[in-house]
Amino acid sequence: MARATLAGFFETHDKVIEITLSAVSGSSPRDGGTSMFVARDGLFGTIGGGQLEYMVIDEARSMLSRSVEVRDMNVPLGPEIGQCCGGRVAVSLRLATASIREAALEKEQADETALPHVYLLGAGHVGRALADFFQHMPVRCILIDQRKAELALSTADVERRLSVMPEQDISQAxxxxxxxVLTHDHALDFLLASVAIQRGDAAYVGMIGxxxxxxxxxxxxxxFCDGLSVASLICPIGAGGSRDKRPSVIAAQVAAEVITVLTSEPAAASAPKGADEPSALDDPLVRQRHVRKGRI
Structure with a gap:
């Protein structure tokens, strides 16, 4: 999706400046290596917003108007620019040549290929609300249901998949x-959750309930599953915050829970523990982060 959007941006703008945070020290809105593209009348991406981005966008457009191809800036993120991050960034501004554009498109393609997959097994109220959130996240979201009518109710920009055997979708993920897992049937929930747990390589397995x-x-x-351990299962899902049971609120909490697992480094949990001292791995969320990183 992002690659196609960037390709369209390049096709409609002949002159574009690539802005890159070439070095970062201290606190900064984005990490080093982050890039965005600026045209006279358009933008793609962000280096973090705020005064830094506004200032650099102005400089990029000034370069375009003056036919300047290269500019380097060193910007303190302090009161000098009305920002209080406290760090400092080196910013590289370059006219986006054909090779720069090609490299950017290849990077977007690689990033899309590497996106983690999120399977929403059930297109009911909460499933559709989750799809609404995940369409904006750095994931590939697949909304699955056996009911065509329920899938049709979702307007989210995610993959919608009609499946008579969703357990196969889990096995092939x-x-x-x-x-x-949030289907309309508890027996189906149990089947799908057990199949997901049995894989042993899921980043997150959650079941509504x-x-x-x-x-x-x-x-x-x-x-029925030879005593399958459910230690890694998150159920209830999204249970760490509000007790509000409206679908949109539940979905917000679950989306935050899942994204935390998919994007966070696991907490240090390898230090020896005393016999009576609980391990961080006893927390299913921490354990699943380690599974995703291949550490357990």
Whole structure:
């Protein structure tokens, strides 16, 4: 998606300046290496917004009007520019030549290919609300349901997949995927959650429901899945914040929970623990971060 958008941007703007944070020290809105592109009447990307970005955009457009191809800036992120990050950034501004454009498109393609997959198993109220959030996230989101009518209600810019056997979609998903189980049927929820857990390589497995539903699922796994451990399962999902049960609120909390797992470095959890001292790996969210990183 981003690659196609950038390609369209390049096609409609013959003169473009690439802005890159070539070096960052201290606190900064974005990391070193972050780039954006500026045309006389358009933008693609961001280096973090705020006064820094406004100032650099003005400089890029000034370069275009003066036919300047190269400019380097060193900017303190302090009161001098009305920003209080406290760091300093080196900014490289270059006329986007054909080779720069090609490299940028290749990077966008590589970034898209590497996006983690998020599978929403159920297109009910919460599933559709989650799709609305994930369409704006750096993930590839797949909304799956057996019911064509429910899928049709989603207007989110995500993949919508009609599937009569969603357990196969789970089995065929790439390693490091996130699975959020929220179908219209508890028995189907149990089947799909068990298949996701059995993979052993999921970044996140969550199932909508209560502590009682989790207990029943645990009992079901003991009876029908050879005692499959449910330690890695998140259920209830999004339970760390508000108790509001409106679909949009639940979806906001779950989306935050999943994105935290997909984008955060795992907490240090390898230090020896005493016999009575709980390990950080006892927390399912921490454990799933380690699974995603291949550490356990």
């Amino acid at each position: 790439p390693a490091g995927s996130a699975f959020i 209560s502590k009682t539903k989790r207990a029943r699922f645990t009992s079901w796994c003991n009876d």
